[in-house]
Every structure is written in structure tokens, then in C-alpha cells.
Amino acid sequence: MPSLKDVARLAGVSESTVSRTLNRSIPVDEKTRARVEDAVRKLNYRPNLLAKGLRARSGRLIGLIMPEIIHFTFADLIQEIDDCSRARGYSLIVAHHKGDAVLEEAIIDTLIRRHVDGIIFSRGPDESREKKLITDSGVPAVVIDCAFENEEHGAVVLDNYRAGMMAGEHLTALGHTRIACVTGPLRIALSRERLKGFRDALAGRGVTIEENFVIEGDFRFESGVRAAQLLFQQGSEPSAIWAQNDDMAVGVLKHLGSIGLSVPGDVSLVGMNDSSLARMTTPGLTTVAQPYSEMARQAVSLVLSLKQQDRTIPERITLNPSLVIRESTARV
Amino acid sequence: MPSLKDVARLAGVSESTVSRTLNRSIPVDEKTRARVEDAVRKLNYRPNLLAKGLRARSGRLIGLIMPEIIHFTFADLIQEIDDCSRARGYSLIVAHHKGDAVLEEAIIDTLIRRHVDGIIFSRGPDESREKKLITDSGVPAVVIDCAFENEEHGAVVLDNYRAGMMAGEHLTALGHTRIACVTGPLRIALSRERLKGFRDALAGRGVTIEENFVIEGDFRFESGVRAAQLLFQQGSEPSAIWAQNDDMAVGVLKHLGSIGLSVPGDVSLVGMNDSSLARMTTPGLTTVAQPYSEMARQAVSLVLSLKQQDRTIPERITLNPSLVIRESTARV
DNA sequence: TTGTAAGCGTTATCAT
DNA sequence: ATGATAACGCTTACAA
Numbered sequence: 001m002p003s004l005k006d007v008a009r010l011a012g013v014s015e016s017t018v019s020r021t022l023n024r025s026i027p028v029d030e031k032t033r034a035r036v037e038d039a040v041r042k043l044n045y046r047p048n049l050l051a052k053g054l055r056a057r058s059g060r061l062i063g064l065i066m067p068e069i070i071h072f073t074f075a076d077l078i079q080e081i082d083d084c085s086r087a088r089g090y091s092l093i094v095a096h097h098k099g100d101a102v103l104e105e106a107i108i109d110t111l112i113r114r115h116v117d118g119i120i121f122s123r124g125p126d127e128s129r130e131k132k133l134i135t136d137s138g139v140p141a142v143v144i145d146c147a148f149e150n151e152e153h154g155a156v157v158l159d160n161y162r163a164g165m166m167a168g169e170h171l172t173a174l175g176h177t178r179i180a181c182v183t184g185p186l187r188i189a190l191s192r193e194r195l196k197g198f199r200d201a202l203a204g205r206g207v208t209i210e211e212n213f214v215i216e217g218d219f220r221f222e223s224g225v226r227a228a229q230l231l232f233q234q235g236s237e238p239s240a241i242w243a244q245n246d247d248m249a250v251g252v253l254k255h256l257g258s259i260g261l262s263v264p265g266d267v268s269l270v271g272m273n274d275s276s277l278a279r280m281t282t283p284g285l286t287t288v289a290q291p292y293s294e295m296a297r298q299a300v301s302l303v304l305s306l307k308q309q310d311r312t313i314p315e316r317i318t319l320n321p322s323l324v325i326r327e328s329t330a331r332v
Numbered sequence: 333m334p335s336l337k338d339v340a341r342l343a344g345v346s347e348s349t350v351s352r353t354l355n356r357s358i359p360v361d362e363k364t365r366a367r368v369e370d371a372v373r374k375l376n377y378r379p380n381l382l383a384k385g386l387r388a389r390s391g392r393l394i395g396l397i398m399p400e401i402i403h404f405t406f407a408d409l410i411q412e413i414d415d416c417s418r419a420r421g422y423s424l425i426v427a428h429h430k431g432d433a434v435l436e437e438a439i440i441d442t443l444i445r446r447h448v449d450g451i452i453f454s455r456g457p458d459e460s461r462e463k464k465l466i467t468d469s470g471v472p473a474v475v476i477d478c479a480f481e482n483e484e485h486g487a488v489v490l491d492n493y494r495a496g497m498m499a500g501e502h503l504t505a506l507g508h509t510r511i512a513c514v515t516g517p518l519r520i521a522l523s524r525e526r527l528k529g530f531r532d533a534l535a536g537r538g539v540t541i542e543e544n545f546v547i548e549g550d551f552r553f554e555s556g557v558r559a560a561q562l563l564f565q566q567g568s569e570p571s572a573i574w575a576q577n578d579d580m581a582v583g584v585l586k587h588l589g590s591i592g593l594s595v596p597g598d599v600s601l602v603g604m605n606d607s608s609l610a611r612m613t614t615p616g617l618t619t620v621a622q623p624y625s626e627m628a629r630q631a632v633s634l635v636l637s638l639k640q641q642d643r644t645i646p647e648r649i650t651l652n653p654s655l656v657i658r659e660s661t662a663r664v
Numbered sequence: 665t666t667g668t669a670a671g672c673g674t675t676a677t678c679a680t
Numbered sequence: 681a682t683g684a685t686a687a688c689g690c691t692t693a694c695a696a
Contacts, residue, residue: 001469001470003672003673003674004673004674004675005673013682013683014682014683014684015673015674015675015683015684016675016676016682016683016684016685017681017682017683019674019675019676020675020681020682023675025675025676026681026682027681028681028682029681029682032681032682044468046441046444046445046469047445047673047674048386048445048447048672048673048674049442049445049446049447050382050385050386050391050446050447050672050673050674051386051672051673051674051675051688052673052674052675053382053674053688054380054382054383054386054672054673054674054688054689054690055673055674055675055676055687055688056674056675056688057333057688059382068411069401069407069410069411069414070404070407070408070411070608071407072402075401075402075403075407076402078401078426079400079401079402079428082401082426082427082428086427086439091425091427091442091446092425092426092427093423093424093425093426094410094414094424094425094426095414095418095423095424096411096414107418109378110381110423112378113378113379113380113381114381114382114423115380115381115382136376137333137378138333221608221611221612247612250612251612253614254612254613254614257614258614276402276553277609277612279553280553280579280582280583280586280609281586281613282585282586282589282590335688335689335690336689336690336691337689345666345667346666346667346668347667347668347689347690347691348666348667348668348669348691348692349665349666349667351690351691351692352665352666352691352692355691357691357692358665358666359665360665360666361665361666364665364666379689379690380688380689380690382688382689382690383672383688383689383690383691384689384690384691385672385690386672386673386674386688386689386690387671387672387689387690387691387692388672388690388691389672
């Protein structure tokens with residue numbers, strides 16, 4: 001691999017001149033520039049980003065930490081964040097921790113050693129020790145999607161309360177009164193916020209949720225199935241259900257199918273996230289969508305801007321959900 | 333951020349001693365070691381991986397290039413590869429190119445500049461100029477999942493012919509004779525191999541596929557829907573269908589539902605990949621599974637081993653599919 | 665066992 | 681406009 005030195009030698013100039021030519025930092029004589037560019041081409045020279053990074057104390061790198069990769073929300077976010085980062089000249093180091101706090105710390109540690117310019121992560125359910133680690137190191141960090149109520153880092157989140165409201169308003173507008181909700185883990189703030197918005201929307205129409213119509217799931221398909229089992233083995237049954245993500249909604253759908261109930265004929269069903277699942281099911285799933293692309297853009301912007309400014313004021317950016325109506329909901 | 337120098341100063345030893353202590357490269361006096369480790373702890377010292385990498389001419393980095401991230405196969409592979417890489421002390425730089433050859437080249441270029449120790453990628457449909465780029469740079473590269481018939485790089489692939497065989501044998505064993513296949517893009521080698529295996533399996537039982545029972549899809553849900561439309565608007569209809577991935581199979585399922593045909597009552601349906609979709613549908617999807625975890629492990633091993641050895645013999649590792657039987661297939 | 669010094673590939677500072 | 685030099689943080693001969 002040729003280095004600056006080789007280019008300089010071949011072009012018959014000093015290393016500094018080559019560097020200046022390539023970085024257009026300072027005017028350079030036309031003829032020298034031509035000679036340098038020639039040499040660069042001949043040697044197929046590529047600047048060594050490790051050396052550049054060492055010098056600049058910046059790896060031009062963004063670290064992205066997710067609980068897992070094979071789930072719609074995370075895969076969506078990763079893909080969008082990858083786009084934005086590259087557009088701004090940064091590469092993405094991606095890692096997942098599966099909810100393991102020790103692993104998460106190890107990942108953060110590595111990112112710091114690699115001199116990433118920022119870390120974007122989504123909180124796992126358990127309060128991990130990342131705060132100290134990140135704050136001490138001075139690396140800017142932004143939480144995306146899954147944050148605490150009062151987050152100590154910058155955060156880009158959905159207005160989850162509003163998401164709940166939208167689901168609730170849609171179902172009550174259709175005349176439903178016996179309404180159930182399959183939540184995410186209630187330890188996670190966004191599950192609670194969604195539920196609160198949902199409850200408030202119903203209350204606004206004079207509807208209250210029976211306590212055994214609120215089932216706590218874990219965002220996985222299987223928990224949706226279990227929730228539906230629970231809901232439909234009791235004496236009284238809901239005519240509408242909101243599941244706080246599409247996976248669980250599809251779980252509900254599967255169970256309803258297996259006990260011979262039709263959607264939306266017998267039960268109306270709303271999901272959340274507008275993942276690619278939503279258009280694949282029969283019937284297509286009405287769902288509350290998140291603006292992933294916008295969230296990604298904001299997260300990248302925020303984390304890079306934190307690098308410059310003084311980082312005492314954690315900024316929180318809240319984006320709006322939207323309702324996508326398909327065939328899984330109908331008038332009561 | 334403290335450096336070796338700071339640690340050395342605090343411990344009252346030279347930088348080399350600190351380095352040796354930390355890397356256990358050479359025996360060090362017990363008392364010195366203690367002093368050094370004390371200083372490390374006090375300063376919260378973290379070795380700078382940029383500097384280390386510059387010195388070692390190795391970023392301890394693996395580059396992973398995929399067509400996209402939000403699809404089961406890729407998300408699965410990324411997650412597994414992430415695990416393996418970290419386990420071996422490497423971080424993952426992930427990037428996706430959406431089938432854009434120019435973007436792909438830019439990504440490869442960046443990876444080379446970053447001194448990645450290897451590149452793992454999945455081929456897009458179009459023959460891109462990556463060969464020259466990668467070969468010239470001398471960076472080891474391994475193709476995973478989607479490779480050419482005679483791949484110039486190392487490759488870790490499924491035995492796609494066998495996958496087709498398994499699907500075909502399963503359906504003929506159930507007594508089906510009117511059998512259709514929804515393929516991936518036929519420009520891609522693995523689509524052709526799967527189809528060939530499928531055809532051969534049927535031929536072994538004396539069954540041939542009518543030509544209009546082979547529909548070319550693009551691995552997306554929508555193309556599955558379209559394929560089913562095509563298949564069921566003709567006069568004669570198949571009693572069994574194999575779709576070369578689960579997304580398309582679910583598309584078929586959706587269309588069948590919409591025209592009132594039941595699976596497996598009227599039509600048996602087999603998918604491929606055993607993605608998380610397969611267990612979510614009603615009925616659960618019988619499907620041919622890929623050993624993603626094993627593929628990932630092999631790819632990481634291979635690409636890192638290429639770094640050492642002379643890289644003239646591209647190695648090809650082929651792994652076996654397996655059949656997962658659920659509820660979407662039945663005797664004719 | 666420990667220290668000194670050179671070098672990995674850049675860029676910024678200071679001369680010229 | 682260009683060149684020499686030091687420095688970024690680390691490892692590794694070579695010396696002591």
C-alpha cells in the first residue's frame with residue numbers, strides 16, 4: 001500500500017505538498033497539483049484513514065448500538081442511519097448486545113477506544129452502567145427510539161403518547177367500546193407512554209379499559225399470541241385490540257384465526273410501526289407508523305452537533321407518528 | 333483522554349514498559365506491573381485503537397457490505413457476523429448499497445482506506461467492478477450467501493441445488509404433480525440452482541413442471557402476490573407451489589386468501605429461509621432453512637484466515653439446508 | 665527486566 | 681508556493 005511518502009517521491013515534491021494538494025487546504029501551483037495528481041493515480045494511492053484519524057483525534061466513525069438487528073424497528077433504523085452517516089462522510093460501526101448489560105459496556109468501551117465521533121443507541125430494558133462510561137469519555141451520545149422519560153443524553157424519539165392517542169381515537173371513532181391493549185414491557189417508558197395516550201383517547205370518548213383488557217407483552221410475536229389467548233378465554237371479550245407493535249398484532253391475528261374469529265369482522269386490530277409485516281398479513285394491518293427515516297437523520301445530526309457544542313443541555317427531539325389504515329379495522 | 337505517556341509518567345516507568353505490561357508480550361516485574369496497572373486504573377486509560385491499528389497496519393475491523401439491511405436474510409447474517417467478529421476481537425463496519433454499483437465501489441474504497449482486515453459481502457445482481465478494486469488492494473474478501481457459480485473470491489454459500497431438491501421431494505412425496513415455482517431473479521445464480529434442484533427432484537418422481545408454472549419473482553412480497561395472480565388466472569392451476577423465499581411465499585398466501593383458496597386445503601405452499609415470517613403466518617409456513625449462524629461463523633473464519641495464507645486458491649464452503657415442516661403443506 | 669529511539673501515515677507549524 | 685520537522689499514540693528492535 002503506497003503512502004504519502006511514495007506519492008511525494010514519485011511527484012518530486014515534499015509530503016506536505018502532497019497533503020495540501022489532496023486536502024485543498026492551501027493554494028498549490030497548478031503544475032505541482034498536476035504532477036501530484038498524476039502520481040496519485042499511477043500509484044493508486046489511498047489515504048490511510050487510521051493515520052488521519054490518529055492525527056485528527058477523530059475516526060470519522062459513528063457507533064451504533066442496538067439490542068438486536070433482526071427486528072424491523074432496529075433494521076429500519078440501522079439502514080437509515082447508515083445512509084445518513086455515509087452521506088456525511090462517516091462510517092458506521094454496528095453492534096448488538098441482546099439486552100446483555102456486560103456486553104453493552106464492552107461494546108461502548110471498544111467504540112471509545114476507536115475514537116468514534118458519536119454513539120447512537122437504543123436503550124435496553126435494564127438500566128445499565130453506560131451513563132458513567134459514556135459521560136466520562138466525553139463521547140457524544142444520542143438515544144434513539146427507546147429512551148428514558150428524562151433522558152440524560154440527547155434523544156430522538158417518537159411522540160409515543162400521541163401514537164397511543166391515534167390508535168385510541170381510530171378505534172373509538174369506529175364505535176368500539178370494549179377495547180383491549182397489548183403493551184410492550186411496562187418497564188420501558190415508551191410502553192407506558194403509549195398506553196397512557198391510548199387510555200386518554202378512550203377516556204375522551206367516555207370509554208374506559210377494563211383492567212384485564214391490558215396485557216403486558218414483550219414486543220415479540222409469541223407474546224401477542226399469548227395475550228390473545230388470555231383475552232379470549234375470559235367470559236367477556238373485546239371487540240377491538242391495539243398491540244403496541246406489529247409483531248404482537250400479528251400474534252393476536254394468528255390466535256384469532258386459530259379460534260375462528262375474523263378480523264375485522266369479529267375483532268378490529270391495530271398494530272404499530274408499519275413494519276413490512278403490516279402489508280403482508282391477511283387482512284392488511286392498520287397500524288401507527290414511525291418516521292424512521294426522519295428519526296435517523298435527526299439522530300445523526302444531533303450526535304454530530306453535540307461534538308462541537310458544549311454538551312450540558314441534553315436535547316430531546318420528538319417526532320410525530322401517523323396512522324396507516326388498511327383492512328384490519330372496521331365499524332363495530 | 334490519557335495516553336500511554338500519561339500512564340508511564342504516573343507509574344514512573346517508560347512507555348515501552350507500560351505497553352509490554354498491557355500486552356503481556358514480555359515478562360515484567362511484579363512490582364512494576366502492579367504500579368502500571370494502578371496508574372491505568374487511576375487514569376481510566378484506554379489504548380487508542382487508531383494508533384494501534386496504524387502501527388499494526390490492521391484496524392481489527394471487518395467490513396460487511398450488503399444490498400440492504402431490512403431484509404430477513406441480511407439482517408440475520410449481519411447479526412450473526414456481528415457476534416462472531418466481536419468474539420474474535422474485531423469490530424464490524426456495516427454498509428448497504430441498494431444495488432447501486434457506484435455506491436458499492438465507494439463503500440469498498442472507504443473500507444480499504446480504513447485498513448479493514450477483511451471484507452464480507454453478498455453479491456448484488458449486477459456484475460460490479462468490485463473485483464479489480466478488491467483484488468488490487470489485497471484485502472481478503474469473502475462472498476456470503478449470494479455468489480457467482482465460479483466465484484473469484486472465497487465464498488460461503490448454501491447448497492442451493494439441494495435446497496431445491498428438498499422442496500421438490502417434500503411436495504412430490506405428498507403426492508403433488510401439478511407443481512409451480514416462484515423463483516428469485518434468474519440472473520442470480522442461486523435462483524437458477526434452486527430451480528434446477530427443484531426440477532430434478534420432480535423429474536426423479538416422473539413429474540415435470542409446465543413452463544407457465546415457473547414464474548420469475550424478485551424475492552419481494554409483491555412479486556409473490558403477482559406470481560399467484562398469474563398462476564391462478566390461467567385455466568389449469570397448480571396444487572402446490574414452492575416460492576424461493578418466505579416473503580414471496582407470504583405474497584402467494586395473501587393472494588390465495590383473497591381469492592378464497594385455502595392453504596393447505598386447496599394448495600400446498602413451501603417457502604424458503606425459515607425467516608421469522610414463517611411461524612407468524614396462518615397457517616405456519618413449511619420452509620427450507622438456511623444455517624445462517626454457521627454461515628456467518630465460516631465466513632468470518634475464512635476471511636480472517638485468507639489474511640495469513642496466500643490467497644490464490646479461492647475456497648468455497650457449501651453448507652446444507654434443512655426442511656422445516658409446519659402447516660402449509662398436506663397430501664394432495 | 666527496563667529504557668531509548670525509530671517508525672507507522674498523516675497534518676500543522678514554522679521557516680524559506 | 682513549498683519544504684523540513686514535530687507530533688498524534690502506539691509497538692518493537694536494540695541497548696543497557
